[in-house]
Amino acid sequence: MKLYEKKDNKFLSLLSFSGKYKYLTIIGCILAGISAVLGLIPFIYIWKMIEEIILVMPNYSNAVNLAHYGWMALFYGILSIGIYFVALMCTHLSAFRNERNMKIITMNHLLKLPLGFFSNKSSGSLRKIIDYSSATTEGFLAHSLPDLISALVTPIAFLVLLFSYNWFFGALSLIPMTIALLILMPMMRGSNKEMLIKYQESLEDMNSEAVEYVRGIPVTKTFQQSIFSFKNFHKTIKDYSKFVTSYSISCQVPYTCFTVSINGFFALLIPAGILLIGSTFNPSLFLDLIFYIILTPIASLIMNKIMFSSQNWMIAKQSLLKIEKILDTKPLEESKNPQHIKSHQINFNNVSFKYPGNTKETLKNINFEIKENETIALVGPSGGGKTTLATLIPRFWDVDSGEILIGDVNVKNIKEKELMKNISFIFQKTQLFKNSILNNVLIAKKDAKKSEVLEALSAAQCDDIIKKLPDGIDTVIGKSGVHLSGGEQQRIALARVILKDAPIIILDEATAFADPENEYKIQKAFKKITEGKTVLIIAHRLSTIKNVDKILVIQSGEIIESGPHNELIEADGFYKNMWDNYNESVQWKVKNFQSPINLDNEKEGV
Numbered sequence: 308m309k310l311y312e313k314k315d316n317k318f319l320s321l322l323s324f325s326g327k328y329k330y331l332t333i334i335g336c337i338l339a340g341i342s343a344v345l346g347l348i349p350f351i352y353i354w355k356m357i358e359e360i361i362l363v364m365p366n367y368s369n370a371v372n373l374a375h376y377g378w379m380a381l382f383y384g385i386l387s388i389g390i391y392f393v394a395l396m397c398t399h400l401s402a403f404r405n406e407r408n409m410k411i412i413t414m415n416h417l418l419k420l421p422l423g424f425f426s427n428k429s430s431g432s433l434r435k436i437i438d439y440s441s442a443t444t445e446g447f448l449a450h451s452l453p454d455l456i457s458a459l460v461t462p463i464a465f466l467v468l469l470f471s472y473n474w475f476f477g478a479l480s481l482i483p484m485t486i487a488l489l490i491l492m493p494m495m496r497g498s499n500k501e502m503l504i505k506y507q508e509s510l511e512d513m514n515s516e517a518v519e520y521v522r523g524i525p526v527t528k529t530f531q532q533s534i535f536s537f538k539n540f541h542k543t544i545k546d547y548s549k550f551v552t553s554y555s556i557s558c559q560v561p562y563t564c565f566t567v568s569i570n571g572f573f574a575l576l577i578p579a580g581i582l583l584i585g586s587t588f589n590p591s592l593f594l595d596l597i598f599y600i601i602l603t604p605i606a607s608l609i610m611n612k613i614m615f616s617s618q619n620w621m622i623a624k625q626s627l628l629k630i631e632k633i634l635d636t637k638p639l640e641e642s643k644n645p646q647h648i649k650s651h652q653i654n655f656n657n658v659s660f661k662y663p664g665n666t667k668e669t670l671k672n673i674n675f676e677i678k679e680n681e682t683i684a685l686v687g688p689s690g691g692g693k694t695t696l697a698t699l700i701p702r703f704w705d706v707d708s709g710e711i712l713i714g715d716v717n718v719k720n721i722k723e724k725e726l727m728k729n730i731s732f733i734f735q736k737t738q739l740f741k742n743s744i745l746n747n748v749l750i751a752k753k754d755a756k757k758s759e760v761l762e763a764l765s766a767a768q769c770d771d772i773i774k775k776l777p778d779g780i781d782t783v784i785g786k787s788g789v790h791l792s793g794g795e796q797q798r799i800a801l802a803r804v805i806l807k808d809a810p811i812i813i814l815d816e817a818t819a820f821a822d823p824e825n826e827y828k829i830q831k832a833f834k835k836i837t838e839g840k841t842v843l844i845i846a847h848r849l850s851t852i853k854n855v856d857k858i859l860v861i862q863s864g865e866i867i868e869s870g871p872h873n874e875l876i877e878a879d880g881f882y883k884n885m886w887d888n889y890n891e892s893v894q895w896k897v898k899n900f901q902s903p904i905n906l907d908n909e910k911e912g913v
């Protein structure tokens with residue numbers, strides 16, 4: 308049976324996550340309905356006991372059926388609870404399966420999504436969607452659904468009972484119930500439904516601003532902006548409180564009327580009963596009245612169950628929609644006839660691309676070639692599209708038109724595993740795990756020997772880092788007292804790339820190495836990594852790319868100039884202007900700071 312099928316009916320969509328366990332949900336619901344009906348029977352026996360007592364008054368010894376009625380009430384009460392227990396077991400088993408499958412299906416789908424999808428979403432927000440959504444839908448299926456079914460089934464049995472004893476009292480009891488239903492229905496639909504969605508959204512906004520506020524405390528303190536920084540968080544709290552107040556006020560009248568009507572049976576029944584019974588005592592009429600006084604409070608229980616279960620369904624439905632949004636994101640297409648890479652030359656042929664949801668193209672008609680073992684640099688103004696262009700090679704996104712070839716094979720026809728094996732992508736922002744340095748590097752090549760890892764670390768200029776750590780390469784990063792600077796983290800990440808030894812290197816040169824010594828070492832490691840490889844480097848410091856084979860100048864998603872450094876300088880165009888500005892800024896830096904780096908190194912590239 309296929310797990311998860313998107314359907315227009317969201318309840319069926321949700322249930323499909325349970326697979327064949329969905330039948331347990333159905334059985335659970337049927338049992339919950341039976342239990343609800345059986346739960347009414349003890350009330351009849353209690354009433355019968357009262358009836359017998361009243362009819363034999365004052366000769367109580369004649370009340371011979373009391374014990375039988377009592378046992379029957381107890382029997383049906385226990386039977387009803389027992390069946391409800393089994394019903395809950397069934398719905399729980401199915402709900403647990405549903406939660407588990409929802410998590411597995413969503414996580415599996417995430418693994419198939421283009422890597423670019425994750426650049427738009429924080430891992431925290433994805434985790435929250437998956438955890439929170441599966442937990443709320445589990446809660447609904449396990450508890451609220453059987454409650455809702457029993458609350459819907461009970462009124463039918465209840466109505467039969469109401470009219471089988473005394474139609475007048477039955478009709479009278481029905482008036483507050485009908486009023487309550489009429490109030491409840493609009494509360495569960497239309498603007499109130501939207502209000503509930505908005506309520507959830509404003510709660511989420513407030514929570515994420517709270518996280519943002521706590522995360523930003525060091526920055527805001529540095530700039531002594533505590534009140535300013537609190538403004539956003541304060542605004543979400545105020546918005547939330549404003550919303551909740553107006554929501555509560557809007558519910559005030561209908562909810563009060565609802566509560567009054569579901570609890571107001573007595574206000575109608577007792578005076579009506581007294582009027583009907585009149586001055587001459589009619590025991591049969593009096594008994595009917597007692598019966599309705601015993602029975603009608605069940606109605607308020609039913610109404611409350613309907614209200615809370617419907618609310619929980621609305622929340623579960625919103626959660627399901629969030630999961631469906633992730634599942635609707637198209638995974639990368641796997642080629643039916645995958646081909647192997649024969650060389651490591653890269654070609655961009657008429658490539659155009661725009662980000663999902665954007666109207667403007669980020670890259671327009673890009674054409675260039677990187678021959679095997681050549682190094683090409685991308686330069687240009689911020690936001691021009693350099694990173695976007697580089698991320699298209701390892702298929703973070705698929706191109707909208709044109710093609711990207713590696714060794715004459717379209718990247719779309721290369722198996723993901725082979726593509727990833729052949730490319731190392733060095734990001735500006737390093738991601739190290741809270742694990743030992745050894746395991747952090749081993750991610751690049753699981754079966755590598757310790758000596759290979761040490762060699763890679765040494766080539767990545769990490770010897771000084773390892774030496775100062777208490778347990779050498781077995782030191783766990785992030786453990787108390789073990790902290791690596793940004794530059795040191797970058798060097799550990801470079802060791803991974805050296806160990807992986809992929810023939811194609813895509814390198815996003817970091818700009819934020821504050822420490823000149825780190826910067827020098829990283830440049831040295833970069834040199835080692837790129838030897839004999841096909842390299843695409845996104846350069847921010849022009850000195851490092853002076854000797855590359857070709858430089859592409861990207862502006863507004865287009866290649867506006869291309870060629871080696873000297874040719875571009877001679878052309879006296881955009882690049883020449885960038886180069887002059889860059890040199891000016893280097894001179895300015897040297898004048899203002901006593902950098903320990905040799906200026907020759909800086910200008911010639913290392």
Ligand SMILES: Nc1ncnc2c1ncn2[C@@H]1O[C@H](COP(=O)(O)OP(=O)(O)OP(=O)(O)O)[C@@H](O)[C@H]1O
Nearest residue numbers: 426427662665669688689690691692693694695696
């Ligand atoms: N994930 C994304 N979703 C939507 N738009 C994006 C995304 N990433 C980048 N962009 C947009 O694409 C354009 C190009 O961005 P890109 O990061 O490729 O530029 P860049 O030249 O690498 O900039 P920088 O030098 O500052 O890193 C920008 O306008 C940016 O806002």
